[in-house]
Amino acid sequence: MRILAVGAHPDDIEIVAAGTLIRFKEEGHDVYICHALNGDKGHYHIPPDELAKTRIAEAKEAGELMGAEVFTLGLSDAELIAEDLQTRGLFIDAIRRSQPDLIITHNPEDYMPDHVATSKLVRDAAFCASLPHFKTEYPAFDSVPPIYYMDTLAGIGFQPEEYVDISGAMELKAKMLACHRSQVSWMQEHDHVDLIGMMKLQCNFRGLQCGVQYAEGFISARIYPSIKPARLLP
Numbered sequence: 001m002r003i004l005a006v007g008a009h010p011d012d013i014e015i016v017a018a019g020t021l022i023r024f025k026e027e028g029h030d031v032y033i034c035h036a037l038n039g040d041k042g043h044y045h046i047p048p049d050e051l052a053k054t055r056i057a058e059a060k061e062a063g064e065l066m067g068a069e070v071f072t073l074g075l076s077d078a079e080l081i082a083e084d085l086q087t088r089g090l091f092i093d094a095i096r097r098s099q100p101d102l103i104i105t106h107n108p109e110d111y112m113p114d115h116v117a118t119s120k121l122v123r124d125a126a127f128c129a130s131l132p133h134f135k136t137e138y139p140a141f142d143s144v145p146p147i148y149y150m151d152t153l154a155g156i157g158f159q160p161e162e163y164v165d166i167s168g169a170m171e172l173k174a175k176m177l178a179c180h181r182s183q184v185s186w187m188q189e190h191d192h193v194d195l196i197g198m199m200k201l202q203c204n205f206r207g208l209q210c211g212v213q214y215a216e217g218f219i220s221a222r223i224y225p226s227i228k229p230a231r232l233l234p
């Protein structure tokens with residue numbers, strides 16, 4: 001299969017879904033990680049232009065550790081509008097270029113507007129990418145892929161329906177998140193949070209719920225015509 005994970009910011013996938021992507025990769029699937037935004041507002045000291053370059057470099061370094069292809073839509077933080085048609089076209093092309101059998105993205109409700117907008121844009125783009133008369137850079141994709149919503153930050157308001165055991169992937173997952181050095185310091189300064197410790201705690205809690213050491217949780221989006229009868233997650 002081809003798996004596309006779409007996060008709002010360059011570190012979102014590493015926090016709540018990278019363990020599952022590592023499992024997919026270990027099983028021989030192709031993994032693509034897309035960031036809608038360039039992360040240019042997530043710091044006190046590094047100016048936006050420089051920060052955007054830093055964060056893309058950090059994300060590519062993390063992706064290389066697991067062998068995923070990483071790309072960004074290059075939009076600015078906190079400026080994502082779910083109803084913008086041009087932006088929808090960018091999301092459509094993220095799908096058309098990677099031709100996924102399965103998409104992972106944010107839950108429709110999460111803690112900040114970029115995550116919420118990304119979730120809606122992915123949902124809308126997944127259908128519109130199949131319309132040949134919706135012209136973008138890439139040709140139409142001939143399927144509407146199923147979508148899985150990943151956990152929210154700190155798991156707030158999210159009750160997983162499916163779990164993936166990532167106990168064996170935690171070491172690599174933590175190394176991937178540690179590549180996001182600018183965010184480890186930002187989260188400490190802005191939110192007084194140890195980013196890697198928070199990630200491990202959340203995965204430990206999800207693991208507790210399903211009887212393993214570490215797990216990630218997901219909800220299958222009930223969207224016609226992309227629902228599949230079989231489990232798709234590892």
Ligand SMILES: [Zn+2]
Pocket residue numbers: 008009012115
């Ligand atoms: Zn984010």
